[in-house]
Amino acid sequence: MIYAPMPDNEQERLHELIRYEVLYTQYEEDFDQIVRLASAICKTPISTITLLDFNKQWFKAKIGIDNTEGDRGTSFCGHAIMQDESIMVVNDALEDQRFIDNPLVLGDPNIRFYAGYPLVSPSGYKLGTLCVIDKVPRTLNEEQELTLKTLGNQVVKLFELRLRNKEAQIKAQLIEDQKKQLEESSSAQSKIISIIAHDVRGPVTSLKTMIELTKSKSLTEAETALLLDMLDKQLDGTLDMLTNLVDWGSMLLRKGKLSITSVQIYALIDKVFKSIAPMMQLKKNQFQNLVPEDIAVKADENTLRFILRNIISNANKFTSNGSITISLVPAENKEYLSIVVADTGCGMPLEIQQELFNPAKRHSREGTNNEKGSGLGLILAKEFAEAMQASIEVKSEPGKGTSFILTLPASI
Incomplete structure (x- = not known):
């Protein structure tokens, strides 16, 4: 052979x-x-x-x-x-x-x-x-x-x-992916334009009006002080919204390139708290981080920081002389963990809870110190949580406080 x-x-x-x-x-x-x-x-x-x-x-x-x-x-x-x-x-x-x-x-x-x-x-x-x-x-x-x-x-x-x-x-799939990216980009641009038109133009117009009234000396000292106080609160909300827009734009650019790693939750929450501690002190709120120091989740660290900052800032906005507590509980799926941000603030009615993450029905409620907001932060928090295969839900009762539950994959 x-x-x-x-x-x-x-x-x-x-x-x-x-x-x-x-x-x-x-x-x-x-x-x-x-x-x-x-x-x-x-x-x-x-x-x-x-x-x-x-x-x-x-x-x-x-x-x-x-x-x-x-x-x-x-x-x-x-x-x-x-x-x-x-x-x-x-x-x-x-x-x-x-x-x-x-x-x-x-x-x-x-x-x-x-x-x-x-x-x-x-x-x-x-x-x-x-x-x-x-x-x-x-x-x-x-x-x-x-x-x-x-x-x-x-x-x-x-x-x-x-x-x-x-x-x-x-090739058809590449074209479809490019089309989808263009549509997402167009949608993001439309959102940004809408937000800027609605939330930035108002405070800037108010500031211009205030300057013109001050120049014309049409206001009394008491009226000027009242308008300045109102304008100060409006600008606080606008600055917060612009911060979110900048973070949002940055994350949109790398949305498909999230760096999912093992993130220590306690340390990250501690960083977020230090960045917003002055605002908590103004509201006389107590903060407790009850998350064990050795527990980690799978997440993009920058995105998770953005989400937690918005949730904790929101809790502080609607709480005065109260407490904000962050704890960790097992999720129904044993491969996931739930971070619970609970406050003792004013809470919210059911109809607001149901529309809280709906971009088409963006709510902007005043905080307990009449703080202004854009309603944008929580919407973006949910959008980017989903990009990390995480989820956000809310439980609240008027007069008794609110809890936000962020569920992410555990890092074993």
Whole structure:
């Protein structure tokens, strides 16, 4: 027996085969039809579309045999790809020195007749064969040989079509992704324009009016003091909203590139608290961080800081002479943890809770010290929580306080 030789361009041939992404794939009706037709026209019980891997032959389509693959070294197809784009015909394997003691001849499937046509890619690489096999000696007539060649060429065309379709699908998906990104960008721009028009123009207009009234000396000292106090509160809310817009814009740019790592919750909450401690002191609120120091969650640290800052700031806004407590509780899903931010503030009615995260019905309520707000922070907090596979819910009762529950994947 002579083992099937390796072509000189074997490495390049394998690269070409891999490029078509057809090796070891599901059976497909288009290829099955070809082997059935080849078997019927050549009047053989066995036909296969065989692809040659480094050390195996694998059947993309087959009829008449149960095996899905075999050894390349003992394969007839391994010899057939050494032909110069012509059919290799073995009329009687027992009279061919290459195959006389081949295990495929002496045992199952007891090959005596073989005809294989190389499947040659447009680049000239032989990927495998279309072959017909019989268990008795025989020959092919000219019409059968022509049919085998024609069907073999059709196999390669199907490979090409399959590859082009896949490339077209990838391009279509890229176009769809780009379209989605443009739509998201357009939506973000519309939101920003709407927010600026609604929430920035008002305080700036009020400031301009105040300056003009002061210049004209139309106001008394008491009226001026009252207007300054109102304007001060309006500008506080505007500055808070602008901070959120800047953070939002920054996160939008890297929304698809969130850096999910293990984040120590206690340390992050401590940083957030220190940044807003002066505002808590003004409201005479007590703050408690009851989260264990060694517990971590899977999150993007900057995004989680943004979310917690907005939730804690919101709790402080609607609480005076009270307390804000942050604790950790197990979630229903054991792979998640819930961070609970609970305050003893004024709470909120059910109808506001139901619309709290709805951008179309953005609420801006005054805080317990008449602080102004834009209603934007919590909406953005929910948007970016969902981008991290986290969730936010709220529970509140008027006069008894509010709890925000932020649930994230635990970091084991």
